[in-house]
Every structure is written in C-alpha cells, then in structure tokens.
Amino acid sequence: MKRSVFYDFTKGFIEENPTFRLVIGMCPTLAVTTSVVNGFWMGLSVIFVLVFANVFVSLLRKVTPDEIRLPVFVILIATPVVIVELVMKAYLPAMYEILGIFVPLIVVNCIIIARAEAFAFKQPVLNSLADGLGIGAGYTLNLILISGIREFLGTGQITIGSFRFPATPFFEPAAVMLTPPGGFICLGLLMAILNVLLARRERKTKAQAV
Amino acid sequence: MLRARTLSGGVHLDDRKISSGKPVEFAGIPPEIVLFMSQHTGAPAKPVVKPGDRVLAGQVVGEAQSFVSAPVHASTSGIVKAVENRYHPILAKPSTAVVIEPDGKGEIWEGIAPGSDDISALSPEDIVKIARNAGLVGLGGAAFPTAVKLSPPKDKPIDVYLLNGAECEPYLTCDARLMVEEADEIVFGFMAMMKAVGAPRGIVCIEDNKPEAIMAMERAISGKPGIELCVLKTRYPQGGEKQLIQVVLGREVPPPPGLPFDVGVVVSNVGTAYALAKAIRTGMPLVDRVVTVTGAVRSPSNFRVLLGTPVSFLIEKAGGYAGEPGKVIMGGPMMGISLPRTDVPVVKGTTGIVVMTRDEVNLDKPLPCIRCGRCVDACPLRLLPVWIAAYSDRGTYEEAEKYRALDCCECGVCAYRCPSRRPLVQSIRLAKQAIMEERRARAQKASG
Amino acid sequence: MTERLVVSPSPHWKTDKTVPALMLDVVIALMPAVIASIVFFGWKALAIILTSVSSAVISEAIYEKAVKRDITIKDYSAVITGILLAMNMPPGVPLWMPAIGSAFAIVIAKQLFGGLGCNFVNPALAGRAFLMAAWPLHMTRDWLAPGFFGGVDAGASPTPLAVLKGESSGVLPGLWDMLLGNRAGCLGETSIIAILIGGIYLIWKEVIDPRIPLGFIGTVFVLTWVFGKPGAFFQGNAVYHVLSGGLFLGAFFMATDYVTSPVTARGRLLMGIGCGAITVLIRLWGGYPEGVSYSILLMNLVTPLIDRVVVPRYYGWKHEARKEKAL
Numbered sequence: 001m002k003r004s005v006f007y008d009f010t011k012g013f014i015e016e017n018p019t020f021r022l023v024i025g026m027c028p029t030l031a032v033t034t035s036v037v038n039g040f041w042m043g044l045s046v047i048f049v050l051v052f053a054n055v056f057v058s059l060l061r062k063v064t065p066d067e068i069r070l071p072v073f074v075i076l077i078a079t080p081v082v083i084v085e086l087v088m089k090a091y092l093p094a095m096y097e098i099l100g101i102f103v104p105l106i107v108v109n110c111i112i113i114a115r116a117e118a119f120a121f122k123q124p125v126l127n128s129l130a131d132g133l134g135i136g137a138g139y140t141l142n143l144i145l146i147s148g149i150r151e152f153l154g155t156g157q158i159t160i161g162s163f164r165f166p167a168t169p170f171f172e173p174a175a176v177m178l179t180p181p182g183g184f185i186c187l188g189l190l191m192a193i194l195n196v197l198l199a200r201r202e203r204k205t206k207a208q209a210v
Numbered sequence: 211m212l213r214a215r216t217l218s219g220g221v222h223l224d225d226r227k228i229s230s231g232k233p234v235e236f237a238g239i240p241p242e243i244v245l246f247m248s249q250h251t252g253a254p255a256k257p258v259v260k261p262g263d264r265v266l267a268g269q270v271v272g273e274a275q276s277f278v279s280a281p282v283h284a285s286t287s288g289i290v291k292a293v294e295n296r297y298h299p300i301l302a303k304p305s306t307a308v309v310i311e312p313d314g315k316g317e318i319w320e321g322i323a324p325g326s327d328d329i330s331a332l333s334p335e336d337i338v339k340i341a342r343n344a345g346l347v348g349l350g351g352a353a354f355p356t357a358v359k360l361s362p363p364k365d366k367p368i369d370v371y372l373l374n375g376a377e378c379e380p381y382l383t384c385d386a387r388l389m390v391e392e393a394d395e396i397v398f399g400f401m402a403m404m405k406a407v408g409a410p411r412g413i414v415c416i417e418d419n420k421p422e423a424i425m426a427m428e429r430a431i432s433g434k435p436g437i438e439l440c441v442l443k444t445r446y447p448q449g450g451e452k453q454l455i456q457v458v459l460g461r462e463v464p465p466p467p468g469l470p471f472d473v474g475v476v477v478s479n480v481g482t483a484y485a486l487a488k489a490i491r492t493g494m495p496l497v498d499r500v501v502t503v504t505g506a507v508r509s510p511s512n513f514r515v516l517l518g519t520p521v522s523f524l525i526e527k528a529g530g531y532a533g534e535p536g537k538v539i540m541g542g543p544m545m546g547i548s549l550p551r552t553d554v555p556v557v558k559g560t561t562g563i564v565v566m567t568r569d570e571v572n573l574d575k576p577l578p579c580i581r582c583g584r585c586v587d588a589c590p591l592r593l594l595p596v597w598i599a600a601y602s603d604r605g606t607y608e609e610a611e612k613y614r615a616l617d618c619c620e621c622g623v624c625a626y627r628c629p630s631r632r633p634l635v636q637s638i639r640l641a642k643q644a645i646m647e648e649r650r651a652r653a654q655k656a657s658g
Numbered sequence: 659m660t661e662r663l664v665v666s667p668s669p670h671w672k673t674d675k676t677v678p679a680l681m682l683d684v685v686i687a688l689m690p691a692v693i694a695s696i697v698f699f700g701w702k703a704l705a706i707i708l709t710s711v712s713s714a715v716i717s718e719a720i721y722e723k724a725v726k727r728d729i730t731i732k733d734y735s736a737v738i739t740g741i742l743l744a745m746n747m748p749p750g751v752p753l754w755m756p757a758i759g760s761a762f763a764i765v766i767a768k769q770l771f772g773g774l775g776c777n778f779v780n781p782a783l784a785g786r787a788f789l790m791a792a793w794p795l796h797m798t799r800d801w802l803a804p805g806f807f808g809g810v811d812a813g814a815s816p817t818p819l820a821v822l823k824g825e826s827s828g829v830l831p832g833l834w835d836m837l838l839g840n841r842a843g844c845l846g847e848t849s850i851i852a853i854l855i856g857g858i859y860l861i862w863k864e865v866i867d868p869r870i871p872l873g874f875i876g877t878v879f880v881l882t883w884v885f886g887k888p889g890a891f892f893q894g895n896a897v898y899h900v901l902s903g904g905l906f907l908g909a910f911f912m913a914t915d916y917v918t919s920p921v922t923a924r925g926r927l928l929m930g931i932g933c934g935a936i937t938v939l940i941r942l943w944g945g946y947p948e949g950v951s952y953s954i955l956l957m958n959l960v961t962p963l964i965d966r967v968v969v970p971r972y973y974g975w976k977h978e979a980r981k982e983k984a985l
C-alpha cells in the first residue's frame with residue numbers, strides 16, 4: 001500500500017505527536033522550554049536535522065547494509081547537527097549560549113534516530129521528507145506550547161525580543177514553573193489532557209461505528 | 211488465680227448480652243426435625259434409617275464413616291419422613307439430611323444405658339470411646355469431633371487443658387448460662403477430658419463480663435486438684451483457640467497445619483464438657499444443646515434445643531420478631547452466618563440465633579482503602595489484612611499466600627474495624643479458597 | 659414465613675468509626691489551633707482558613723463532577739486538607755495563595771492520583787511545597803508579629819527558627835510565649851498548647867497512633883540536643899527546637915495522615931523517627947530554616963518501601979533470626 005505523503009506529514013501533530021504520544025525526545029523538551037524563543041529555535045534546529053537525516057537515510061537505504069546501518073545513521077545525523085551548531089554559533093551566539101549543550105545533543109535525540117530507524121529506512125524519499133517535516137513541526141509546536149505556558153506562568157508575560165505580552169504582568173508569577181518540577185507538572189497535565197481528548201474521540205468513533 | 215496476658219490486636223465490642231439473666235428452658239418438640247449428616251468438621255455420616263422407620267431419642271440415624279467424623283442421633287422419637295437433600299445453613303448448599311416427624315412422646319431408645327459417676331473407674335480409652343459414640347463435637351461453633359481432640363498423637367504430650375468459657379462473641383450467653391446452672395457437671399466433664407489426654411493441669415478461662423459464671427465455676431472447681439481459674443479481660447476474639455492459648459499461656463500455636471497439640475495444649479468449650487459429662491453419666495448421646503435466641507426478638511432467651519429444630523420455631527418461642535427483621539444470623543454477629551431463610555435447622559455447632567432489624571443491617575457501599583492500618587493493628591494473628599485483601603481483589607493469589615492468607619482464622623475483626631467498610635474477610639476467604647484449589651490441582655497433577 | 663432477609667458474609671457488625679467520622683474527629687482536633695491562630699493573627703487568619711477550605715472543597719467537587727466520580731466532599735478529607743494548608747501559611751500572604759494552593763493540593767496531588775487513599779504524598783504538604791517553590795518570597799517573608807484579635811502589625815518579623823539559625827537577627831521569644839503561641843510563624847504552628855490539645859484528643863479517640871508524633875518529636879529533641887550547637891556536643895537548645903517551627907503541627911496532624919504513613923505499628927514508629935532525623939538534618943545543616951514539611955514529604959515517599967520491608971511477626975511464626983539463635 002502506498003502511503004499518503006499528506007498523512008505522513010500530518011500524523012506528527014496528533015496521532016504520532018512525538019512528545020505527548022510517542023514520549024520521545026524528552027530531555028530537551030523539559031530542559032529548554034523555559035521561554036518561547038528557546039523553544040522555537042530548538043524546534044527549528046530539530047526540524048532541520050530531522051529532514052536532512054530522513055531524506056539522506058531514505059536515499060541511501062537501498063545501498064546501506066543492515067549490519068552497519070546505525071553508524072551510517074549517526075554520521076547522517078551528526079552532519080546536519082554540526083551545521084546547525086556552527087551556523088547558530090556564528091549568527092545567533094546569544095541563543096547558542098542558552099541552548100548550549102542541547103544543540104550537539106540533538107545527535108542522540110531519540111526522535112531523530114527513531115524516525116530514521118522506524119520510518120526513513122523503509123520508506124521512499126518523499127514520504128520521509130514529509131515525515132521529517134511533520135514530526136519536526138509537531139515537535140516544535142509542542143515546545144512552543146509548553147514553553148509558552150511555562151514562560152507565561154513563570155514570568156507573568158511572554159517575551160519575544162522586545163515585544164512583551166502583556167506589557168506588565170497582571171498576576172504574581174509562579175517561579176516554580178521555570179524549574180524542572182514545573183516542567184514536569186506542565187508536561188504531565190498536557191499529556192493527560194491530550195489523552196483524555198483522544199480517548200473521547202475514539203469512543204465517539206466507536207459509538208458511531210456500532 | 212492465673213493472670214492473663216493481653217491479646218495482640220482484637221477489639222472491645224459492645225457485648226449486648228441481653229439474655230444473660232435468662233435461665234435455660236426447654237424449647238419444646240418442634241413439628242419437624244431435620245438432622246444433617248454433615249454437622250461437624252470431617253467426613254459426613256452415612257444415613258442408616260429409611261423413610262417410614264420409627265426412631266427413638268438417642269438412636270443412631272447416621273454412622274461415622276472415618277476417623278475424623280461423628281455419628282448423628284435422633285433427637286426425639288418419631289417417624290422418619292424422608293432422607294433427602296435440604297438446604298444446609300453452614301455449607302450454604304443442599305446436603306443429605308434425615309427428616310423426622312416427631313410423635314411428641316420423646317421416648318428414649320432402649321440402647322441407652324446409664325453410665326458411671328466415677329471418672330477414676332474409666333480409662334482414657336473408655337472416655338474417648340464414649341465421646342465418639344455420643345457423636346460429640348466442639349460446641350463452640352467449629353464442631354470438630356471431640357474424640358479426635360481427645361486422642362492427641364503419642365509423641366506430643368499434653369501438659370495443659372484449657373476449658374473455654376470466654377464466649378467473646380457479643381449477644382451470645384449460652385455458655386455463660388450453662389456455667390451458672392451446671393458448673394458441677396461441666397467440671398465433671400472437664401476432669402474426664404483432662405484424664406483422656408493425660409493433662410495434669412486444667413485451666414477454666416472466662417471473660418470478666420460474666421461475674422455470675424465466674425463465681426459458679428470458682429465454687430465448682432474448689433478442691434479439685436490441678437484445676438485453676440483464669441479471668442480474662444473482655445476482648446474479642448479471645449475465645450478463639452489460638453488467642454486463648456496466647457493470652458492464658460503465652461504460647462503460640464505454629465501456623466497451619468499446626469495444632470494446639472504442637473504446644474502441648476488442648477482447648478474445649480464448656481458446652482462440650484457438659485455434653486461429655488452427660489454422656490458419661492446417663493449414656494445419652496448429643497441430641498440437644500443450649501442455643502441463645504436473641505437480638506430483635508420480643509423475649510431474648512436461652513433454650514435447650516433438640517438438634518434439628520427449625521430456626522423459625524425458636525424465633526416463635528422467643529416471642530417472635532421485634533420490629534422488621536433484616537438479618538437472621540446463626541452464631542454471633544462477628545463470625546456467624548446469615549441465613550437466607552428460617553426453615554433451616556439447628557446443628558451441633560449452633561451457638562445462637564441473632565436477629566438484626568432492618569435498620570441495624572449495614573448496607574453501606576465500601577469506600578476505597580485509605581491505608582489507615584486499623585485492620586493491621588486489630589488482627590489477632592498479626593497478619594496484614596489490607597494487603598491480603600488487596601491482592602485477593604486483584605486476583606493475584608500467590609501474593610496473598612505470601613502474606614499468609616491461609617493463617618487467617620476469619621475472626622472478622624479487621625472488617626469490623628475498617629473505616630472504609632471494606633469486605634476484608636470476604637476477600638481473604640476468596641483468596642484462601644483459590645489457594646486451596648490451586649494446591650489440590652497441583653497435588654493431583656503430582657500424583658497423576 | 660416470608661420475611662425478606664439480607665444475606666451477607668460475616669462479620670455482621672461494623673464499626674461506627676467510618677472514614678467521615680474519623681475525619682470529623684481530625685477537624686474537631688484542629689479547632690483549638692484554628693482558634694488560636696485567629697486569636698493571634700486576627701481576621702487575616704480567618705480569611706486565609708476560609709479561603710483555603712472553600713477552595714479545597716470546591717475544587718474537589720468540580721473535579722469529581724468533571725470526571726463523573728462520586729462526590730466525596732462529605733467525608734471531610736478536603737476540609738482537613740484546606741485547614742492544614744492554611745495552618746502552614748504565613749499570616750501575611752495574599753488570599754489568592756491559599757486558593758491556588760488548595761486547588762493544587764486537591765486536584766494535582768490527590769485527585770489525579772485516584773482520590774483519597776491513592777495519593778502518595780500528603781496533599782496539604784504538596785500544596786505547600788508548590789506554593790513555596792512558586793512564590794518563595796511570600797512564603798518566607800510574610801510573617802506578622804502576633805497581637806491579640808487583629809492587632810496585626812505590618813512588616814516582617816523574624817521567626818524563632820530563623821533567629822536560631824542565625825539568619826535573622828532578633829530576640830528569641832520566651833518559652834512561655836512559644837508554648838502559648840505568642841510569636842511569629844505560620845498560622846497553625848505558633849500555639850503549641852492548642853496543637854497539643856488537638857493531638858491528645860486524637861490519641862484519646864484512637865484516631866492517630868502516638869508512635870508517629872512521639873517518634874518524631876523525640877528524635878528531634880535528642881538530635882538537636884546532641885548536635886544543636888556547632889562545635890560542641892550535648893549542648894544544643896533542644897527545648898527550643900522542639901517548640902519552634904511546625905514540628906508539633908507536622909508531627910500530630912500531617913505525618914499521621916493515614917494514606918501516606920505505614921500501615922504497621924513498627925512502620926509508623928520508623929516513619930516518626932525518620933521524619934525527625936530529616937527535619938534535624940535540614941534545620942541544622944540544610945538550606946532552609948525549617949524542615950518539617952519536607953521531611954514528611956520525603957518519608958511519604960518512603961512509606962511504600964517501609965510497608966514492604968516492615969512486616970509484623972505473624973502469630974505462631976518465628977523470626978528467622980530467632981530460629982538461628984535457637985539452633
């Protein structure tokens with residue numbers, strides 16, 4: 001069965017949402033989501049690496065011997081990571097300071113290796129590209145969502161460059177949201193909400209089917 | 211007087227012994243007598259009469275089939291109406307019974323011969339034989355054949371015999387009344403028991419909420435060598451065999467299959483001692499017993515009841531229900547069995563009939579366990595009912611077994627105390643059944 | 659006869675001490691401390707307590723309604739959580755804090771784990787820990803000097819523990835003031851006598867096991883006496899340590915929470931001692947002046963372990979160790 005490229009793109013948002021459904025790539029999710037800007041750049045880096053790796057793994061899938069596929073993956077992943085790292089260091093040094101170790105660590109981010117192994121190694125290039133974009137975009141949205149909530153509750157406003165919303169916080173910010181426990185609480189609640197919604201949808205479709 | 215230790219766990223219950231002042235009266239001959247062949251722990255007896263036969267009081271109607279078993283005797287004279295399956299209150303299923311239509315004469319069988327009044331003339335074997343032929347079983351509720359209890363294995367010498375007059379269940383007064391009215395007979399029977407097992411020392415154990423019984427027994431044992439009195443502080447379930455041994459002697463019976471024999475002790479109920487005394491003196495087998503009919507009845511009473519008398523007949527005799535009945539319990543409120551109907555008969559192990567009104571019946575829905583540990587604190591065997599029940603509810607019976615589900619004596623203290631009203635005993639019982647089933651299956655596989 | 663009889667397994671009697679009855683006893687036992695807090699901190703204390711309790715009860719009702727569970731607000735457990743949380747707050751906090759704290763305690767720490775009986779930490783303490791992490795300044799600075807019936811002074815007033823630790827300068831209140839409650843501190847921890855009355859009531863009613871509070875307070879006493887003074891042994895101000903901070907409140911009302919303490923008697927003694935040891939560790943060498951609530955939270959987490967390891971010697975069974983000795 002030929003898979004729909006469109007489906008491979010959209011599945012990353014809900015059904016195979018990496019953070020909330022597949023629960024992979026959690027360390028950067030928890031570590032860098034203290035502000036929307038961080039989350040955005042982190043997400044962008046992951047999209048780039050993911051697409052690059054997916055496309056090349058898929059291109060080379062026919063000529064890669066099974067036994068050495070993991071080393072090949074690692075090289076194919078490490079290359080874009082180095083690119084991201086160098087580019088970021090050159091043009092966004094401040095952001096590089098903040099994201100720090102988590103950029104090189106994308107190499108071992110399980111989202112990317114998981115997609116390479118479970119998807120790109122078996123699927124055509126176009127689907128792999130769509131998968132990389134979709135999963136990456138889903139991941140970025142997650143990061144922005146979590147970091148948005150945490151930043152808003154933790155500092156009282158959302159700051160993007162010199163833009164602040166709301167201009168002055170209208171409540172006293174809860175510092176805990178910027179700490180790891182706050183990250184866990186936020187993540188857990190979002191995950192629970194998504195699960196409840198999906199379960200409800202499933203029940204409805206089942207009820208309709210009957 | 212011997213000082214008792216404190217019970218580990220247990221609870222103090224409102225004892226409600228409302229019938230304690232009522233002398234034992236004969237309940238009368240009912241219109242129908244139903245004698246189950248299975249009225250005791252062990253193999254059921256085999257019916258030896260046919261419908262149409264005329265039987266007399268004391269005549270054997272069911273013969274013991276094996277070592278752990280007891281014969282059943284007709285409790286009054288009459289015609290055998292049927293040998294058929296009737297609903298058994300304890301087993302909660304139909305079971306073989308001999309049904310007799312009494313003729314109201316109460317004629318005694320010619321085979322009954324008066325025995326002796328002198329224990330020293332009897333050998334231990336004679337006493338065991340009398341107990342066996344009289345169909346004696348423990349009358350405290352467990353109904354274990356007395357003859358078996360009186361024949362401890364030779365390699366386990368018995369140094370103490372405990373006479374259990376604790377009667378720790380609320381409401382019940384049959385043992386207390388018996389001690390007040392028949393103290394001398396009880397002591398006579400007790401001395402015979404001590405002789406049968408060769409115990410040099412005997413201790414009569416009574417809870418301190420029965421001052422009359424204590425006085426009567428104290429008088430009866432005075433001058434009898436080797437017999438002492440031990441007054442216990444009232445606490446449930448002190449009348450349990452294992453608990454009694456613990457509080458009186460400080461010994462602990464090893465876990466099942468350990469028996470009191472293993473720590474050199476035998477325990478018998480005062481009612482059993484009385485029945486043995488009667489069997490020795492008059493030759494009359496076990497055909498009646500004292501039953502307390504109490505709770506929500508118009509006049510709570512203690513009756514001498516012919517075995518096989520229907521419960522409904524007794525409730526009538528006690529003046530009928532006071533208020534709308536909600537539950538009729540055979541036994542005490544803690545360990546008794548609630549009856550689905552009242553046409554079932556009294557069996558050898560029936561200590562009392564307790565009627566609860568509809569308002570007293572608790573139908574609360576159990577709440578989740580709050581881990582308060584009150585069940586743990588109260589368990590007299592120091593088990594962890596909370597875990598046994600939790601594993602049982604989940605169906606993981608091996609875990610329940612590790613927490614010693616099989617040791618549980620089903621005293622009910624844990625479920626009584628649970629603030630969430632969890633049916634702990636029920637869950638534990640389920641686990642026990644499942645574990646035994648599993649063992650049987652395994653044993654079968656191993657042998658087959 | 660045609661009577662309709664109920665058939666159910668034994669026992670046919672059940673105690674009257676049901677969950678709501680026990681919880682109501684706890685509420686009653688908390689009353690002296692509640693009254694004391696109102697006496698010392700005035701209407702502010704009352705407002706905090708009322709906010710906290712109503713927030714706890716309302717969030718429980720809303721959550722249970724939303725997930726279609728039985729509404730359990732009648733069992734008083736939410737009320738207790740609300741009162742306990744309020745008792746753990748400085749009297750000067752803004753009112754939205756108890757509201758949020760109670761909602762967090764009930765929804766996140768209790769209901770999301772399955773409701774009463776399933777929560778693994780004490781909800782009130784979880785709520786307090788959350789507030790402490792979220793708005794640390796309010797939770798550590800909003801002390802008020804006590805005054806009778808609303809004589810509330812604005813401004814910060816150091817707690818005895820902070821003084822004891824050398825973090826704030828100030829004079830230690832006299833021992834009598836500590837006992838009565840005439841000192842700065844959280845709402846419910848100031849009056850030792852009020853808490854003691856409640857605690858003794860609970861022990862007398864057999865609602866709580868004295869092993870936990872005695873083990874807890876005893877351990878704190880001994881350890882602070884031995885190690886309390888830097889550089890010298892056996893010279894610590896143990897009496898002061900025992901009387902200050904939230905020790906009595908924690909020992910009698912929070913460490914004894916059924917759900918999060920061990921089910922065996924020996925396990926509970928261990929829990930008390932463990933709480934005491936951790937408290938002293940935090941007070942003497944940790945980063946906070948007070949360690950009672952964190953020590954209880956930590957022991958809450960160890961409780962399942964204690965329950966696994968500490969099992970009683972079942973009747974008739976011999977301990978392995980004893981068996982070896984006998985051989």
Ligand code: SF4
Pocket residue numbers: 588589590591592593594595617618619620621622623624625634635638
């Ligand atoms: S019923 Fe069993 S578990 Fe419960 S208290 Fe009695 S012996 Fe212990």
Ligand code: SF4
Pocket residue numbers: 578579580581582583584585586595596624627628629630631632634921
């Ligand atoms: S008494 Fe009931 S609520 Fe308490 S621990 Fe035992 S089972 Fe749980």
